[in-house]
Structures are given as C-alpha cells and as structure tokens.
Amino acid sequence: MAKPTISAYLREHLEHVKGKKEPGPFLTISRQYGCDGFELGQYLIEKLNERDELGRWKLYYKELLKQLAEDTGLTEEMIEQARYSKHSLFRDFLRGLQKDHIPDGFEIRHKITLMVRTIAYEGYAVIIGQGGTAATYDIPNGLSVRIEAPKDWRIARVSIRGKLDKAAAAEKIEEIDRMREYLRSFYEEKNPRQPAFAMTFDNSIFKKEYLAELILLAMEQKELIAPAKK
Numbered sequence: 374m375a376k377p378t379i380s381a382y383l384r385e386h387l388e389h390v391k392g393k394k395e396p397g398p399f400l401t402i403s404r405q406y407g408c409d410g411f412e413l414g415q416y417l418i419e420k421l422n423e424r425d426e427l428g429r430w431k432l433y434y435k436e437l438l439k440q441l442a443e444d445t446g447l448t449e450e451m452i453e454q455a456r457y458s459k460h461s462l463f464r465d466f467l468r469g470l471q472k473d474h475i476p477d478g479f480e481i482r483h484k485i486t487l488m489v490r491t492i493a494y495e496g497y498a499v500i501i502g503q504g505g506t507a508a509t510y511d512i513p514n515g516l517s518v519r520i521e522a523p524k525d526w527r528i529a530r531v532s533i534r535g536k537l538d539k540a541a542a543a544e545k546i547e548e549i550d551r552m553r554e555y556l557r558s559f560y561e562e563k564n565p566r567q568p569a570f571a572m573t574f575d576n577s578i579f580k581k582e583y584l585a586e587l588i589l590l591a592m593e594q595k596e597l598i599a600p601a602k603k
Contacts, residue, residue: 396494397514398597400588401505404520406549407527408576409584410434413520414501416585421499424598429497433489482556504556510566516592519570520584526577 400417404410414432421430482504489508492498493515500509506517522530524546532542572591574584592598 395514396512397496398592399493399496399498399500399509399512399515400592400597401493401500401509401515401517402520403502403506403518403570404576405522405527406546406553407531408520408522409581410501410520413581413584414499416581417499417588420585420589421497421598424601425497430499431497432499432501433492433503434501506570507557514595514597516572516588516595516597517570518588519573520576521573522576 402410402414404413411434414434418430418432422428485503486508489500489503489505490512492500493505493509493512496514506519509515509517524543527546528539528542531537531546532539535542535545537545572588574587576584579587589598589601593600
C-alpha cells in the first residue's frame, strides 16, 4: 500500500469541497496549557452530532501531526519539535543522520496551515490548536474560541493530572507557554484580526460542559448550527 502524503491528503479532502458553494461550518479552539482542550472538543462533537442527523462533525487534534509524520517518515515527537524550531538547525541535525528531505519549522507550519484551511472549508470540523484560528481568519462560517485560566489554577491542575509537584508543574507550564508563544508570533503575522479570537473564556470559572453550552449558543447565533430541538 502506498504511503499517504500531504498532497494525497489535500487532494482527497479537496475532492469533498469542490461542489461546495461556501465553506464551513467549523470551530477553532485555542487554549493555554492546562486548560480544557481535547476533552472540550470531544464533548462538543458529541453535542454537535446530536443535532446533526448525518453525524458529520469531526474532531481534529493530533491527526495533522500524525499525517505529517507518515509523510516524512519522522515520529510525531520530531515533527512537533521541528515545528517549534528556529531556522533549520533541527533539520540540519537530522540530515546529518542521512535522512531524506527533512522539513524545517517553516515548511511544517505551512503544510499544517494548508491542511487546516482545507478541513475548515470542508466544514463540520472542530479544530484544536495547530494555529487553526490564524489559518482560517479569512474563511467565513467559522467561530474562533480561546480558553485561558490563571496560572496558579493551571499549575494546580497540571500537578494533579500529571502527578507532579507544583514546582515541576510550573516549570512545565512555563516551557510550553514559551514554545506556544513563539509559535503564535508566526501565525499572528498571517492573522491581523484584533481581537484575535471571537470569544475568550476563563476555564477556572467555566467547566467544559458550560463552556460547550456557551459555544453552542454562539454557533447558533452565527447560524453555523440550527437551534437544539425542544
């Protein structure tokens, strides 16, 4: 069986959207480390498909990195590391190990952006992270959401979930926040919109079930989904 490629992936999805008159609907979720992301996305997909008779809504989280890993022959961890890398030092290191073409951070970000835009246009997608908001800022029929929380709250949560002491949890949060901020600086060059997100929530106040209800209500008001049947 032939190995899947980025081009094949895009062709397959573009076949689905050729006949579409307009893009979407879609939802992008950006979140700080330690906040609800994947769990919120799963819950939203469940609620969205309860409203959609065809069950068309899908969640996109790590699938894009997995596709890139299959395309390049690298591990998902390597792809993720290269995505945050500066210049081409990481690529040059791998080339020194006699790998085939190794994409640098720019190439990886560009390919993920193309995939995210295709998925958003295809519609019925909840996209978590992956620079989704910046990648789709000019595509109509979507909603962008940001989930944040006070640092102390995130430290406590990461400490419990990861079975770490608070110092280790704080260090991990600082490292990941720094990496994500570096990545956001690239994406924001492509997204001049201010504010960057249509909606921003404090996760320390709203648990995922209530966040989902607020997001669904906003999607109703934007006419991305029909009101729930009573």
